[in-house]
Amino acid sequence: MYSTYLQPRQHNVKRTRQTAEEREARKRKEQAKIEEFTNLSQMVLSKADGDWSQDAFNLTTRLLQVNPEFYTIWNYRREILINGTFVKSSPDEVKSVLTDELAMTMSALRAHPKVYWIWNHRRWCLESVPNGPGQESEPSYLGWKQSAWDRELFVVEKMLDADPRNFHAWNYRRYVLAGMPNPKPEAAELAYTSRKIEANFSNFSAWHQRSKILTSLWAQGKLDEAKSREEEFELLRNAMYTDPNDQSVWMYHRWLVGTGGGKTILEREITAIQELLDEQPDSKWCMESIVHYKRHLLKSCADEVDVTSLSGECKELYKRLEELDPARRRRYQELVLMDVNRGKPRK
Template sequence: MHNVRRTAREVLSDEAIAARRAQEEASLRAYKEREATYLEHRRNGDVSDDALASTTVLLSLNPEYYSVWNYRRTILLHRLDGADDAARAALLAEDLTLTQESMRTHPKVYWLWNHRRWCLERLPGTDKWRKELALVDVMLGMDPRNFMGWNYRRYVVSALASALVPGEAPAFPASLSSGALSAEARAAQLALAQEELQYTLRKIEANFSNFSAWHYRSKLLPRVWDALGLDDAGRAAAREEEFALLQQAMYTDPSDQSVWLYHSWLVGAAPSRTTLEAQIGVIEELAALDD
């Protein structure tokens, strides 16, 4: 590229290259030895402390090794069977710590998120979901557009919503539009949905190109409007607020695809002549500025 200063390439001596290669080969041998230990335990159907430790070592090095996660769950199920709540909580807490540490360096490895789900679904109590939501906040703070983190957040919020009304609610946020909820349950879930809307707004205002936040918002808003019992006029006013938010995003970065996808959804939510004409006017004005 023109006008870009070139940086000097690192030039290694033959000795340095040989030393690096030797280090890599030593690391590979060590990994293979640990893998062989794990495979021997698995062949023997071993569920001992040593077998569990072999999976811990291997997963710390390679969290994408999904068959090791599967075997680890086999060992954990053996230990969870017949354990009381305190023992179950202690055992599962170790794995939650293991995955959390790995997520710091491998935030987009599916198997880490999947194993946390497995652990949480077997962990006693319901306060775990609020605690887990705090962890997701941290993860999305590190990478606000991590789609895997957003998918996991929706899972945690849905589980939290179910915990607010045990045995009574359909899946959240569809439950907000359901007649199956009591008034108390609806109020609790509505408050949660409104918290999530505020969360998406903060993420969007921090970065308009956060597609996951826009998408989540499009799933929440219709259900919240239903739960609030908004009439046509109320919905129209709510949509105008969304169009105002979109307009800020459009003028900030008119080429961002996530903004236009959300705009398409919002226009489609009420394709009236008035709405269409107003949005055509906004787009024409934006196009004129870009000329």
């Protein structure tokens, strides 16, 4: 287990044949790392029952540098801070310690941007920022608290610049935006998602964030829902024609239709997607979306549509999908069976 972690697998690296001596040397080196990690782990865990000293804290730093996924050690590190360091520190000193902690986790994230426990520790640091010892000094502390959250938003934006689809960073961004003492305007966040999507239509996390912001703005009456929904459909059509095989775009389209897709919207979107399918006859996502919306019409508007005709069209699309996507053949057959059974009267 430890050797796998300590010697990470490298992808797209050409392998070279090693001599027996080289293999043996590598084996000894890995064994030494395993022994060092095991000894360090035992040393730290032996202190975890009530040792809140600086020495114990320093040992957690060493161990987490080797294995940042060792969540028990993150928990112990926080206990040392709460029960040891913070007890004897002034609010200014606590701020300084937390600043160091944020710097430490930032360094860890550069090497391990998708480790949950590092992101969790940053959350804890932000939530532990003191408000100040009294009413007179409280505004300055709150100002520092706000600046700490502002810095976090800047940090997470840099992380998303490096990897725009890192869902850990997107989740953390939502957390920061929700927790800021002085919230940022949601319209600004909507503009941020626009920039990310325009840079890469495949950024599902940005589409997901956009759906949350729009839902909130609509619920608060801060955005004309009908007008902005039409603008979203226009954005999606551009994305569909740019890359009709991009799953992220189609998933967002289904969400958007689901927010207010009556018969008129469903039929309009089916027609628009059919035009794209005529140009891209092998587009699986075009076919899947058309059949999805036609099935929705059959389910929700049965009294207003030609059920026989629509059912036949769905069956024909399923046959084409079976040929185009044989790995999911049984799924398409099951959907046809579901449609047939739906039309039968219950016994």
